Amino acid sequence: MNFEFTEEQLMIQQTAREFAETEIAPTAIERDKEAIFPAEIVKKLGELGFMGMMVSPEYDGAGMDTVSYVLAMIEISKIDASVGVIMSVNNSLVNYGLEKWGSEFIKDKYLKPLARGEKLGAFALSEPEAGSDATHQKTTAVKDGDYWVLNGIKNWITNGQSADYFIVMAQTDPDKRHKGITAFVVEKGTEGFDHGVKEDKLGIRSSDTCSLTFTNCRVPEENVIWEVGKGFNFAMNTLNGGRYGIASQAVGIAQGSFDLALKYSKERKAFGTEIANHQAIQFKLAEMATKIEAAKLLTLQAAALKDEGRNYIKEASMAKLYSSQIAVECALEAVQIHGGYGYVREYIVERLLRDSKITEIYEGTSEIQKIVIARELLRD
Numbered sequence: 157m158n159f160e161f162t163e164e165q166l167m168i169q170q171t172a173r174e175f176a177e178t179e180i181a182p183t184a185i186e187r188d189k190e191a192i193f194p195a196e197i198v199k200k201l202g203e204l205g206f207m208g209m210m211v212s213p214e215y216d217g218a219g220m221d222t223v224s225y226v227l228a229m230i231e232i233s234k235i236d237a238s239v240g241v242i243m244s245v246n247n248s249l250v251n252y253g254l255e256k257w258g259s260e261f262i263k264d265k266y267l268k269p270l271a272r273g274e275k276l277g278a279f280a281l282s283e284p285e286a287g288s289d290a291t292h293q294k295t296t297a298v299k300d301g302d303y304w305v306l307n308g309i310k311n312w313i314t315n316g317q318s319a320d321y322f323i324v325m326a327q328t329d330p331d332k333r334h335k336g337i338t339a340f341v342v343e344k345g346t347e348g349f350d351h352g353v354k355e356d357k358l359g360i361r362s363s364d365t366c367s368l369t370f371t372n373c374r375v376p377e378e379n380v381i382w383e384v385g386k387g388f389n390f391a392m393n394t395l396n397g398g399r400y401g402i403a404s405q406a407v408g409i410a411q412g413s414f415d416l417a418l419k420y421s422k423e424r425k426a427f428g429t430e431i432a433n434h435q436a437i438q439f440k441l442a443e444m445a446t447k448i449e450a451a452k453l454l455t456l457q458a459a460a461l462k463d464e465g466r467n468y469i470k471e472a473s474m475a476k477l478y479s480s481q482i483a484v485e486c487a488l489e490a491v492q493i494h495g496g497y498g499y500v501r502e503y504i505v506e507r508l509l510r511d512s513k514i515t516e517i518y519e520g521t522s523e524i525q526k527i528v529i530a531r532e533l534l535r536d
């Protein structure tokens with residue numbers, strides 16, 4: 157096993173770190189407070205190649221490996237997890253699936269501008285009554301000549317208001333359960349397609365989340381991804397990739413919490429010395445650092461397996477399960493170490509705590525990750 161990063165991977169990590177510190181950090185508190193979408197930042201991420209990191213240059217992507225993506229995601233999410241999820245959805249849930257299963261028409265028309273960062277993508281699987289139980293899709297698509305007519309509602313869609321292209325799963329043959337689900341690309345502005353109001357969230361407030369409605373929305377046949385009836389398999393395979401993306405986001409939140417806690421504990425004095433000299437604080441720091449290292453290794457392992465073309469389903473779910481859990485734990489400890497200061501916006505750790513919780517919920521709850529892991533264990 158090789159634990160050394162290549163020069164290119166280190167360079168990408170450094171670029172992401174500098175970008176996060178200089179371009180993302182200055183507006184993070186305000187964007188969180190006012191729930192402002194970071195449009196300018198996303199545009200610049202696109203110029204750096206970070207919105208199409210793993211897409212091959214043939215489709216205008218940066219052609220980087222998954223390990224580099226994980227390293228970049230950690231750096232960005234350390235500073236602002238809202239920007240992290242916007243980047244993760246575009247890379248993992250949209251570009252990856254389109255490159256792997258989209259037709260040449262779809263890749264040319266939709267993937268290329270997404271990979272260049274000129275357009276933004278969203279992934280619409282969840283519904284008001286189909287979250288964890290994703291096979292029970294109620295959104296329907298009925299064939300009418302060269303078009304599919306979509307009707308239904310999608311919920312909790314990250315980038316829902318800001319995206320240009322949406323991957324939408326819908327039932328095309330209800331009798332066939334998940335084998336009757338099909339995935340489509342739907343463009344913003346298509347007649348009969350609208351989005352709801354922005355959700356007023358606990359965390360990741362600078363990313364936008366909303367519902368989508370489809371009312372007799374006509375989508376051309378060539379926008380079917382893979383083939384009719386393959387939409388659920390498409391969504392599951394795509395989510396495997398999303399899961400190491402969110403695991404990286406969670407590692408970033410945990411690392412950001414630790415960095416701030418370490419810095420504060422070396423500055424703040426109590427009982428005549430810096431609080432870092434108290435064993436109570438040292439034990440917290442030691443536990444946080446150990447957990448972060450373990451989460452990072454799990455996440456990098458999933459990424460490395462993917463880069464080697466090996467099965468990474470179990471490892472991606474393990475990485476997401478563990479990293480999200482420790483993100484919440486580390487953020488809580490960081491607030492505790494900061495005491496009262498940890499409870500106010502200026503000291504940032506309160507945002508990291510609010511941002512951390514969603515990592516245990518979206519792209520498959522912790523409970524769903526355990527189902528996926530157990531099934532893979534029993535299959536082995």
Ligand code: CAA
Nearest residue numbers: 281282287288289290291313314334392393518519520524
């Ligand atoms: N990878 C690949 N294929 C998978 C898979 C995986 N991880 N999990 C299931 N499948 C496949 C199965 O092999 C099966 O395929 P075949 O019929 O071809 O053999 C098919 O999917 C159906 O599987 P099951 O019969 O096991 O279905 P189930 O209903 O018992 O369980 C589930 C499926 C794993 C619980 C699934 O519904 C699931 O993952 N739910 C969670 C959904 C989720 O993660 N939602 C996140 C929304 S997206 C989001 O949050 C994005 C955002 O904006 C940030």
